[in-house]
Amino acid sequence: MATKFKESELYALLKPESGEFHEKIHKKTLSFLANTDKPTEEVNLVDEDNSTFLHLIATYSKEEQEPLVPVIYQLGKEGIVIDTRDDQGNTALHKFAEKNGSWRSIQALIRLGANMEIPNNDGKYPFDMFTEDTIKSQFDAYTPGLWTAVENSDPIAVKTLIESWCFLHERGVESHTMDILEFAKTKQNSEIITMLEKAKPTLEYVKATLACDDASMVRLLDEYKEAIDVNTQDCHHKTEYSLDVLPLPLLIAVANQLQDMDIVRVLEQAKADVNFYHKSMFPRGPIYFMLETLYPKTPEDIVIRVMEEADLSLKNSHGKTYLYEVNSDVRSTDFINQILLKGVDIAERCIVGNTILDHSILRNESEGVKFYKEQVMAIIMGDDWEKRRDFITKGLDMMLECTDENETPIREVAKQKNDTRTIEFLKELEKIKKFHIDLFFTIVEGTESTTVDIEHVFEQCPDKVQLMNIRDKGGRTALHMACLVNKVFLVEYLMNNFKDTLNCRDNMRRTALHYVAALDNEILYTTLVNAGADETLKDVNNLTPKDYMGLNQQPVKPEDEREPEEFIVQEMIQKEREKRYGDMFYFQFHYNKFSKAIAEKNLKAVQVQMWKFSKNINEMPMFVSEEPLLFLCLKHNAIDIAKFLIDKSLDCYVTWEGKTFRDAARESAIQELIACIEEAIRIKTLQAAVQNDRRSSASSYGSLPYAATPNAPHALYEPPVYKPRPRKEFSVEPK
Template identity: 30%
Template sequence: MSLRRSKLYQSIYDPSHTAIDVWKQCFDYINNKKDINIRDEENGGTILHALVENDDKFRSAVSIPAIYLVASSGLDLNVKDKEGNTCLHYVVRKKGAYRFMVALLRCGADPLIENSAGQTIEDILKTEMPDGWKEMIHWYNKFNPGLYHAVQGEKADKRLIERLLKSWCRTSVIRDGVELNLKDIIHKSRSDVKRILEEYADTNEFAIGMLSGKGFILKRWLDSGGETFAKVDLNTKDVSYQLSYKNYPEVPQPLLVAAWTMNDFEGVDVLMRLGADTSVLYTHENEDINPPKPAFFQLICGTPKPDDNIIQRIVLGSDMTARDLEGQTILFKAIETNQSDQFIQALFRYGADISQRDCNGRTVRDYAEYLKKTKYFHVIDHHVMQIVRNFDIESLEKLIFGGYDHIVDLTDEKGLNIMQAAMEKKTPPKELVDLLQKAKPLQEHMKKLVKAADYGSISKVKPLISRKLAASQDKCGRTVLHRAVLARSRDLVEFLIDNYPHIMDIQDNLGRTALHYMSLLMEGDCLADVMILKGASKSIKDAARRTPLDYQCDRCGKKTFLTLKQEIEGMDMNVYLARTNFEKNLRRSIRKGDMKKVSELIKGLQTSNGNINRFAKVLFDCLDYNQQDIVLFFIHAGMRTDVFKEYKSRVLSLTERAIELNSNNVVQLLMDIKEGKIQIKPKVPKPAMPDFTLYGLV
């Protein structure tokens, strides 16, 4: 048989044939069991030599599968043509063909083989320095010296081997025309290396199969009832991945992302059916540009975007409650990236919850308002209206007990309010009407329950709580159990887990359960074990993919432990600051001399366990705007006065600035404090205990 007369060869060299056309010819050639190692009778090259000559067809993620397909199908990658060059010797001279080179190295091409001129590919890159050589050597170094050489010898570098395996290098290669399992050449004393190879073997073969575009074959296999790849790590990541040389960081890329980058719907479908994790944190960009977020968020946040059918398939099989590091769900990102109303509506159908809040306590509607994208109000409000019109009591309860605060105030495009909309076509169930009528009172009652829990007292919580109310959440996403742990009240925690165990796995705005809180705030307490025995999950991950066990000091380290603790204890304050746009509104109120607004903001801060001293420098703003009464208010509220500010290269204390501006009342108070005539003690806020009314509905 002549290679040059084959349809495959003609397709490779036909300028009108795309990489997909060539892939189809390669697949047919291999599937028909034709000689993969056939040589060109004129130049002695293999199929890969021919592909290298037409490398410009195979430079993108979408076009590279043809190379993986041929390179992993039994072809000897180290064959030299009549000029004494392997395909690697040619490809390193091709500017921009780094994906081609990586495919060959992963599949077993030997980078240390010399050509007839005595050159390895590294020699060519460093001595000839062909156009684009820096990019090529950058990628070459990730795979040097290749897994075949790395595993040999008594002193084989285990870390290097593991890195190559995590870069999806095959553990079986073709050497001198014969298939060789690399574990057969490992030194007899290195059983540890053998174990690593065995651990990664099936996973890497699966990964190479996906990169080869064989997803449709795997799909047929699954459809016919074939094995479910029990030994394959479906969430494997390529640690060598980098979107491009220089401009992007090296970040581990999940196989699912690699599949959608190739626009391989069948491959994506196989991974989704097998249960690949779409919520693993991932970004291909610098974190300050595109922070890590659940991988499926990158379908709309990252570039390039795959086909719509791939986006739909992945989103359909993803967890709509998954959050990024700011506590935002896919709904937030859809609005942030200006997705269509149809896409938002699809997310609702897939289970997206508009009552979920981010780390700043904002619902998705609040976030749309913050971004000045009020055009999304109608699709969000329409969703609430449809819940009511469909008499969906369960979903309505979820909104109410989730603290969603735009229900009874809604009107539709006809001007109908929520109750009128419910009665528009037929008489709604009494339970639905009761829910709507009591939505606001219920949410006020939820606030009272939270305040009672902050006392850590069973006697204050017990008259207020019911099964449904126990699962209600505040603006931080916390239940009464979260609040009990925050209060370090063992008695209340024990009471709640005994009587309301269904709330143990409810997560706050950053995905943390009460068990996460226990690991930080009641470290070592046996109640954590009791919670686990009663069914609390120790495997639930927060927004940063940490389990409750990962919160333990001996697991995360003292620095991280203290940071996490500070984040949890300061969450009420941070939510309050964000929701009120505190600093901006405080400075504006000072400028206007609006004592009522200033007092309201400070009271809210203290009620949220906020530290007033964090904003002590506004004292200078008060002086500069001649608002002495507000300065006096701040000082009596416990604000520190040992602060300084620079004015035109002069650093002044608060007292010096007050003297300079003739703010005599302030100067007098500061002197009285200094001389001990007046004692100012910081006011530690305690939760106010209002009168309670338990609504019969719950």
């Protein structure tokens, strides 16, 4: 037997002369086994020490030896006895347990039915031999093993292991071999028997897939047809980065782990759904996003093949397209170009109103910034008028704000090139922008009972249809805005005159019908549906307008008891009304500049940045959820910068992790900083007192209480907020 083992062709394939396995070894072994008359006898040959081909693989494999995992599935599929023990009493599971980076091989053995309760001659079980804690934790998830779970009549454990792709296998029982389904019938547990029978076709298909056996995949689909779930997931999969459970779809497992183009092709031909919405991801979205968010090392050609069937207009729950997840400093330009050719719109914006160009700037991806600027430049200065016209719809602001790689504005670039056509085009864009602002202002600020002002805007604009389709930085059209402020008459006017905007989507892929459903306005909802609004369109959270209506009609629960979907719908209108999309990018951009200068203790750079900053810097924490600037100064011991910022009126009561900056400074015991803070507070207190006196003398109603309280210790010196009187009186609520 030992002689046959070492003389076999399989041995020659699996014992590498150079110590390295060829990356296509699984193709060679598959071809060999397919053309062998007696594959079961061949795979069960043993060496002189009673070790099997599985022991051989374990002996010669190195860390992360990916090509070998399909071979293990192939040997299991052909009937190798998984639990054969060598002369030391070690099973293949023992041998792999000794190696680092061998989890996928161990997982393959467990799925094929390896007995986890066999000790070796030293009395050690496989679990005792693991060298990595993460593997121990993952191993625990598969205990007690499918056979033992059936033996114990434990339907919950059986269900869990089936959902983890543990295959139906054979095992020796009372001197003969028995199939696990046959064994389950001896236990007379109908629930378990039903589960196993239902799962069998899909599990056989998964085994063939993980073995890279495309011929068997096609044959099984022919045999079982709809009984096979090609969209099956390893429901208890844990990522290599953490021990959190994140279900892994079969298609993504093939793309990332097997990296076999032929198997990806067969799966997609079998209608594996690459657009399937994965609720367990964070942020949630289509499963193909996993190729960048979790498995960014997946080869580009494999990703492109997966994308053949992908809808690249889809977004995750942060409003980001797939392109946002692509690191443009890692992926090639050719790869990004191929993604763009498949239909990704670079003018799309995410939940905070950022384009992919903004996103690349914030991530400091120099190659991406350069690439996307070139793309926008090419559209503006190119000859394709239709492409320019389409881009205006979502990318008007992007066009007007465009600069080249040297930060030269597009208008200056056109002047330098004496490109009069582009100069005139930019002038037209400025006019369109003005009309767009006027239209939105009229909708929000105007009265509900008249459309005169809107018609006046349309009279001045040469293309009112285009104007109605242009989005703001939230992706919202004029119809979205009319719904948002709940002005029924204006909604009906716009709906009747511009039906092509009924199903336009905002950054979160919500239509005007989603907005109306969130307002719980059933009459207007019915009116829009009758006019042609589509009730089946889903937003980035996979919710239709009908879902919105149903969730909105439920009683509002305490915040900690609400499901994510309830929170999204019930808070949507308020959050949309409060959003200031332009400020989000502005504050984040300048925060990054400030934080870099503070980390470098570069006071001059901070001073220059402050000179460039044109908004109220104390509003920055409203838009940036990172550590406030003053806390960064303390963290980097940049005391001179902290004193400068305090002198420029930064709020010393800004909080971070439940502590004000004033308190943090006191804890640091840096006396010059404490003195600076106390002096700033003293001056502001005096200024507030003067303002209070002026208000008291100017008002016949007496002074307002501006005294400090425990909950608002700095209320004393807060400047009053004066709001300009609106042009017209209006209400956002229906009359």
